[in-house]
Amino acid sequence: MGRLFGTDGVRGVANADLTAELALGLSVAAAHVLAEAGTFAGHRATAVVGRDPRASGEFLEAAVVAGLASAGVDVLRVGVLPTPAVAHLTGALGADLGVMLSASHNAMPDNGIKFFARGGHKLADELEDRIESVYAEHRTGAPWDRPTGAGVGRVRDYDQGLDQYVAHLVGVLPNRLDGLKIVLDEAHGAASRVSPEAFARAGAELVTIGAVPDGLNINDGCGSTHLDLLKAAVVEHGADLGIAHDGDADRCLAVDHTGAEVDGDQILAVLALAMREREALREDTVVATVMSNLGFKLAMERKGIRFVQTAVGDRYVLEEMKEHGLALGGEQSGHVIILDHATTGDGTLTGLMLAARVAQSGRTLRDLASVMERLPQVLINVPDVDKSRVTSSAELATAVAEAERELGSTGRVLLRSSGTEPLVRVMVEAADIEQARSVAGRLADVVKSALG
Known part of the structure; x- marks a missing residue:
């Protein structure tokens, strides 16, 4: 068996690579490893479990919940919510771990499992390796230590998660979005309810596309990997800007009022300047990866902002930010981490902050994004x-x-x-x-x- 964990959890074709048996086994292994690591010391463990709308998420969620409960972990099932919402709720509810079922921007047949540690942070590599090792040991015949009677985990639905997460998003905005007309493309994904609700509460006038998930249409010709529909809708409706998410809404890409794409590098540049203006950009530093356009680095240098480069992957961006106490980082693909308000890339938060900058400055997104020139x-x-x-x-x-x-x-x-x-x-x-x-x-x- 090759390594199961990639740069963003375990991912593969649902019911072929990623089976119910694998999901159940990994969940039990995660519970045992985190217990051994002292995460559950002295108390009964609780997990937050969420998913995106993929049809396969229904049976995989059942397998994960069964695995955790069989290992003695109480489960709060939050339903269809974005990955960053599950991370946020894991921290906000004081849960010991979180589990998100999603293959992010991948096509519908795929699915994936992401684990979050206490506080809503992604698991360290060594914990993922240990989970994989324990799973392999028990897969070959070593019996699990199973609780019985009152020791088994209890499962309940947690219906307040959406409102709690949206309230958090709107509550951290530096200003409202009144006067802005925004098109949202939800990729028929996990943010189809969350993102429109958050932008509406913040005061924006909305046109929403790609927000009718049926379990099969996630990322299908829409969202952050297919921007043509959003570009056309922004121009057609005379909107100030457009925001696109991927299937689990940990990404955000944008479109200006002319229909031109604004990528993750440009979004980072706009947010870096806005955060420095309100003294929220710690050490006047932004973190990005080796995939960032050279034009981004040059723009930051011109503005007196330090640029720190990491390997590709938002987890490496996050590690750099946490190690040095930095506030902003991200990837050209649209993973943007605003660490004061999120523990992982959050596409809805990023879109809200970008729109807030447009509203506060009175400038167009096209003008704001021109701070950097993308080299081909x-x-x-x-x-x-x-x-x-x-x-x-x-x-x-x-x-x-x-x-x-x-x-x-x-x-x-x-x-x-x-x-x-x-x-x-x-x-x-x-x-x-x-x-x-x-x-x-x-x-x-x-x-x-x-x-x-």
């Missing part, structure tokens, strides 16, 4: 290759070295295996878009031939 950047996903060999292939290393020589100091190359999907990402940045496309295309061909 081409990203090609190469599927169905052996991503484990991306750093060991001599043929690929030679091709990358040649590309870097061609680009010189005006560009860069980044190859990385996806932590959540079976593919390799090829990113090329250059001063000229045609050069970036050419180099990226050639490297993608080498990835196919070398790793296929």
Whole structure:
């Protein structure tokens, strides 16, 4: 069995890779590991369990709840809510762990399991490794230590979660959104009720699309991975801006009033300046990953804001922020972490804060986002290759070295295996878009031939 945990939990095709048996077993293992780590010391453990609207989430939720309860953990079932809502409620309710069932931006057949520790933070790598090890041990025959009688966990629905989370979001805004007309694309996902409710309470006039989940249509041609519908709706309705989430709403991308995309780097730049203005940007520092556009780094330098770079993955951004007490970080993909108000990337919070800056400043989002100029950047996903060999292939290393020589100091190359999907990402940045496309295309061909 290969490693189950990727960069964002356990993910795969539901009922094929991610089965009910696996979900149940991992949940029992998580309960045992966290108990051994002292998380449940001296008290009866409680878990918050939520999911996105995928059809497979129904049976996987049942398996997770059964696993936790069988291990003696009481379960608060919060239903369909965004990932950051489950994280927030885990902390706010004083729960010992949280579990979210979602495959985020992936297509509907996939699903995933994310665990949160007490306080609503993602589990450390060593705890994930231990959970996987304990699961493997018991899968091969070692019996579980099972409570009986009054020792088994109790399960109840917690219906206040949505209102509690929305109240938190609206309560941390620096100003209201009155006067703004906003289009929201909910990706037929977990924020389909939460996000419109939060923006409406904050005073915005709303047009909502992609907010009728049926269990099968999540991320289907809509949301943060498919912005065309949002772009058209913003222009059609004469809106001030548009906000798009992914399936579990831990991401946010935006569209300005002209229908132009505003990516995660630009959102980070806008929020960094807004937070510094109100003295909320600790150490005048923002954290982002190696995937961030070079234009973001240059813009922050011009504005006197320090830029700290991490490996790809919001968990590494969060680790850097927590270690150094920083307030803002994120990824170009739209994972933005505002650590004073959230323990993980929160797409609804990010969208609200971005809209609040537009309302407070009286400037258009297009004007605000122009603080940075994006250098041409081409990203090609190469599927169905052996991503484990991306750093060991001599043929690929030679091709990358040649590309870097061609680009010189005006560009860069980044190859990385996806932590959540079976593919390799090829990113090329250059001063000229045609050069970036050419180099990226050639490297993608080498990835196919070398790793296929």
